[in-house]
Amino acid sequence: MKLPGKLRTRALLFSFLATFAAAYLGAAETASQAVKIKIDTILASNQKDEFDSRLKPIEKQLKKSLKYRSYRLLKEESQNLPAQGNGSFDVPGGRTLIVSPQDFTNQQIALKVRLQGGEKPLLDTTLKLENKTNFIFAGPPHENGVLVLVIWATVQ
Amino acid sequence: MKSCDEIRELLGAWVDGELGRAEADAVRLHVEGCSVCSEERRQLDKLNVSIKSALVSQRPIAFEPFWRGVERRINEKNSWRDEWMDRLRGAFGRPNLAWSIPAVIGLALVLYSLGVWKEETPRNNFAAVESIDAYGRNVALLRENETRTTVIWLYQNQEGDNEASGETSDQSPTF
Numbered sequence: 485m486k487l488p489g490k491l492r493t494r495a496l497l498f499s500f501l502a503t504f505a506a507a508y509l510g511a512a513e514t515a516s517q518a519v520k521i522k523i524d525t526i527l528a529s530n531q532k533d534e535f536d537s538r539l540k541p542i543e544k545q546l547k548k549s550l551k552y553r554s555y556r557l558l559k560e561e562s563q564n565l566p567a568q569g570n571g572s573f574d575v576p577g578g579r580t581l582i583v584s585p586q587d588f589t590n591q592q593i594a595l596k597v598r599l600q601g602g603e604k605p606l607l608d609t610t611l612k613l614e615n616k617t618n619f620i621f622a623g624p625p626h627e628n629g630v631l632v633l634v635i636w637a638t639v640q
Numbered sequence: 641m642k643s644c645d646e647i648r649e650l651l652g653a654w655v656d657g658e659l660g661r662a663e664a665d666a667v668r669l670h671v672e673g674c675s676v677c678s679e680e681r682r683q684l685d686k687l688n689v690s691i692k693s694a695l696v697s698q699r700p701i702a703f704e705p706f707w708r709g710v711e712r713r714i715n716e717k718n719s720w721r722d723e724w725m726d727r728l729r730g731a732f733g734r735p736n737l738a739w740s741i742p743a744v745i746g747l748a749l750v751l752y753s754l755g756v757w758k759e760e761t762p763r764n765n766f767a768a769v770e771s772i773d774a775y776g777r778n779v780a781l782l783r784e785n786e787t788r789t790t791v792i793w794l795y796q797n798q799e800g801d802n803e804a805s806g807e808t809s810d811q812s813p814t815f
Contacts, residue, residue: 549784612768619767623794
């Protein structure tokens with residue numbers, strides 16, 4: 485089909501505008517995406533040899549990183565949080581884990597994480613995590629063992 | 641009796657012998673008695689003679705080599721590369737360019753949004769810890785290479801750490 489010069493120019497102009505609009509909207513969408521934060525609360529101890537089958541997907545991670553004999557999933561909880569939003573997760577022993585996604589760029593999710601014992605801050609950290617991956621936060625004692633918190637972040 | 645205008649409209653058909661007998665007689669009688677229409681007829685005759693002489697004097701066009709060339713090109717088997725180049729030339733030729741460019745851009749955007757075409761960054765699951773504040777407690781940052789796991793270990797070995805939980809604080813990490 486032969487297009488008149490004017491129409492051809494308009495079609496080209498439209499295509500460039502559409503490209504820029506798509507790029508802008510894509511960037512805006514990335515900036516406003518929610519992040520799903522999932523916390524697996526695990527009790528690790530040396531009381532007996534036991535491995536909770538629900539932890540199978542992260543068995544290697546746990547056994548390579550921490551050398552306990554027993555791992556039992558106490559609870560798992562997830563929340564969808566907007567950027568700069570706060571999610572509060574109850575941790576056994578009257579503790580609270582507060583997670584706040586900061587931003588998401590280049591497949592990296594920036595998180596602020598705070599562990600509180602009652603009102604008392606125990607630990608504050610800021611880190612960057614690859615999308616759909618986790619990091620482990622461990623140490624607080626619980627029932628003759630230690631609490632291991634596996635913190636997952638996934639952009640929705 | 642027909643007017644000169646009516647006769648002039650019929651003049652061409654009459655010269656070419658396309659009129660019926662009665663109409664042809666009427667035109668002939670008028671032309672014989674009308675100098676203007678007679679002059680018109682003379683001009684028509686002259687034009688007919690010129691056209692005929694031009695057609696007769698023209699040399700016949702040599703179509704044979706042309707058709708032979710067409711036949712040869714039809715029968716000629718192109719390589720796949722030539723065929724693809726022809727198709728590309730057809731798709732991106734100037735008339736189609738206006739639609740080809742938006743189509744390519746649109747396709748690229750769709751592929752990008754579907755995640756088909758994304759720069760693959762090497763997978764590195766280590767979390768990059770930017771800051772840790774343990775409020776005076778001991779803290780360890782561990783990295784396990786095989787599973788690319790980052791562990792933040794909080795030592796709760798200070799007095800009053802477990803007030804909230806009332807738990808013992810004699811746990812030592814087992815790495």
